[in-house]
Structures are given as structure tokens and as C-alpha cells.
């Protein structure tokens with residue numbers, strides 16, 4: 001299974017919820033990339049239809065879902081999922097601030113979540 005990227009396991013719930021909402025759009029979604037950038041969770045995805053057509057309702061809704069995930073990541077520790085405050089480049093709760101993520105959550109192009 002080809003992965004499009006991995007981020008801290010603390011963001012698993014955010015990713016799971018976003019993918020579940022995207023799965024209810026009624027159009028297949030493919031994911032190009034998932035990464036942490038400037039302390040934010042970035043999930044890049046498109047509806048299959050949206051890759052060849054002007055953005056439709058499903059595409060616009062998908063962008064809202066993925067942007068909501070980005071916003072949620074700013075207050076969620078990327079290591080353990082606890083409430084946290086964004087630092088410059090990382091979002092970690094106080095207890096995890098001295099550690100690096102031990103567990104990673106990875107995403108495939110088909111939207112399958114796995115752990116490393």
C-alpha cells in the first residue's frame with residue numbers, strides 16, 4: 001500500500017474524523033499528501049471528479065473538512081492527542097514538549113489509516 005505521508009499519532013482522531021466526513025461526500029476522494037507544516041496538520045485530497053472538472057459542491061465541502069482538520073490540529077498535541085497550544089513548528093502538550101512523536105499515523109492515497 002503506497003503511503004502519502006505520516007504525522008504524529010496524536011492527530012489520529014482528527015484524521016479519522018476528517019476521512020469519515022470525506023467518505024460521506026458521495027464522491028471518491030484520493031489523498032496526495034499528509035504532513036505537518038509549520039505545526040499544522042495538512043491533508044491534501046481531491047475528489048476524483050474534482051481533478052478533471054471545476055470544483056463542485058463535494059470538492060468545496062472536502063476543502064472545508066480538510067481545513068477544519070488543520071484548525072483542530074492547532075490545539076491538539078501531535079504526540080498524545082491532548083489539548084495543546086501551538087508552538088512555532090510543533091503542537092505538543094506540556095508533558096510531550098520534550099519528546100518527539102514515538103508513534104506515527106500514516107495515510108494512503110485511498111484514505112486508509114495505518115500506524116508506524
Ligand SMILES: [Zn+2]
Nearest residue numbers: 077080093096
Ligand atoms: Zn501530549
